[in-house]
Amino acid sequence: MGGKEKIEAPTLPDRDSIEETLDAICASDGFAAAQRLQDFLRYVVIETFEGRGAQIFGKTIAEDVYERSPDKEGDSSNLVRVDARRLRRALENYYAGPGENDRIRIHIDPGQYAARFEIAERRAPPAASRSFWRPGPVVLAIAATAVLAVAIFSVIHMFVSHEHETVALSPAAPPAESHRTAKREAFLEKSPASVHAFNLTEQARNFYYPELGKKPLAEARALYENAVKLDTHYFGAHAGLAQVIGFQSFHLPPGAERDALLDLAEFHAKEAEKYNAADAWTQSALAWAAFARRDIPDARIHAARALEIAPADLFAVDFDALISVLSGDYIRTISVTDPARYADLPLDGHLFQICVGVAKFHLGDFTGAIAALERNMETGGPSGPINFAYLIAANQKAGELEHARQLLEQFRTTWPTTRFDLFLYSFFMERAPVDDLVAALKEAGWEPPET
Structure with a gap:
């Protein structure tokens, strides 16, 4: 890193504030157990702070953070891209939770690795001179949001309850064909592409079970990838893709290529969770992605949760x-x-x-x-x-x-x-x-x- 040309940096927070911000992020729940994301974040933040943000590339991260040699550039670059997506998502979750009131926010914008800093101005506390209280526009907005959230929760609760009444009547009772038809009709209301995505996942779901060979896994993966392209919000496409990629990882020796597959499986399992966390398929995908990483406690939790949701699945x-x-x-x-x-x-x-x-x-x-x-x-x-x-x-x-x-x-x-x-x-x-x-x-x- 010592031979890199220094480029003039934009106005940034002071070094102590940056360090405090990094320490707070890395100590949070979403980062504490993810050392590689911590290293990635600290590297891009410090490089940007030192004025070298424009010189951060996937190759430099692979070499400086992961200590991977240039002859592994293809695999390493893929790994860096996957980690960058994970880092962006982890930062979003942090600022939606424990970091929502942070004065300094760190962003890694899509398409680049340099950090971007957002500095919020501290607001003075409201004066307490009024003898009576009247809700302001922010409070009214929060109240309206709360009412909306309750309404949405009620709808979700009705939907989930109905799902469970249909699917999980009894472990010995097969799911009704009308339920499958209803799901297709629901997809049709969205778009024909969504129906096609649903059909592809139904086809692929049985495709990699007859054996664990490379060819059927590759064919199943292609079906799931097409389903994701057709409907990126369909959780089943991401869940199935996570599972088949998890299987593929066992055909590779330890190394960068396998690490990239494990990260990709985890990414798609988390995407499935984002779109439908309450479905058994999502929980099974999270379980299998965790098992492929050898995180057995997490794998068992999600696998058991899938059966709790749908014991007849x-x-x-x-x-x-x-x-x-x-x-x-x-x-x-x-x-x-x-x-x-x-x-x-x-x-x-x-x-x-x-x-x-x-x-x-x-x-x-x-x-x-x-x-x-x-x-x-x-x-x-x-x-x-x-x-x-x-x-x-x-x-x-x-x-x-x-x-x-x-x-x-x-x-x-x-x-x-x-x-x-x-x-x-x-x-x-x-x-x-x-x-x-x-x-x-x-x-x-x-x-x-x-x-």
């Missing part, structure tokens, strides 16, 4: 079960995936039946694992190398050695070069469960193919 069940089993909470997995709770619902395409089989395997209930994994196949559930590997291992551990070997031959024929085990090591929170699976497969005669 099998997609919410999928993500709750997936997060539970991958984080080692096998009892939770089994409790939320009891097939009796969803006996009358179409189970094809849903992951939770595999999750309960995996959970039972790691709890030592190998017969139960076999039953769950076979039931998944019978009901048209997802089928791929992972659940087939667990079926082989469960048969091996249950003493069904001949059947395990027969299944292994089918596995070798269908997936001769797969290294599902490497993917599972990145997927599970701990290595031990994958070690147990691989040991059982080797007992049955499986050897990892050469990569």
Whole structure:
């Protein structure tokens, strides 16, 4: 940074005031746990204060703040852009809350990284010479806003209550087709593009469940991205995009590219929350984005909240079960995936039946694992190398050695070069469960193919 040419700075607050403002922002709830956003903010503020705002680029932030070398410029620039969006949103939230009365406001305008300072003049307190009180225009405006807020809250409450009466009647009761039709009609009232966005998300939502391969994930992501372009305010498009990007992140090694995907998943999950926080899909998206970042407490909170909102939503069940089993909470997995709770619902395409089989395997209930994994196949559930590997291992551990070997031959024929085990090591929170699976497969005669 020392060799940069200094450019004349505009009129700015004094250095002490800037430091105090930065300290207050960084100590607030929205920034305290986000060290990278703190570093980003301090860097652009100080650079701007020192007169170098016009020389702040994505590359300089990547090098000076993230210490990423120039040969990573493409990935790093993407990461900086994502963080810039997060920073702008975090500042907006701060000034809408704890910083609403701050004299100095810091802005990072879209399209640039230099800071912009807004200095509010301190107002003298109103004189108290009147013997009676009369509401002024500001008070009247606040009162009107309060009345409007109450009215809006009442409408929202009626809508949410109606939603819950329709969707969450009973875990065993399938959502009525009329409800789906009503949702489409509601979108049609907005615009044909909104209907098309809704239809794309409905199509994409089932698209990445049959397997966790790169191609179906990329195709699902393209559908969700198109839906976002058609209707950027539709929460489902953002929620689905957050989930599929979260899946994609597990196919990458740690590094800048994976970090960028994690940030992008979080961004779209937060966008879904902004447009409809009370929907189960939004909460599941927040849960999966948190799990991909390995924030297990936050992931579990949002996954459980999704099921509280819509206990009959099998997609919410999928993500709750997936997060539970991958984080080692096998009892939770089994409790939320009891097939009796969803006996009358179409189970094809849903992951939770595999999750309960995996959970039972790691709890030592190998017969139960076999039953769950076979039931998944019978009901048209997802089928791929992972659940087939667990079926082989469960048969091996249950003493069904001949059947395990027969299944292994089918596995070798269908997936001769797969290294599902490497993917599972990145997927599970701990290595031990994958070690147990691989040991059982080797007992049955499986050897990892050469990569």
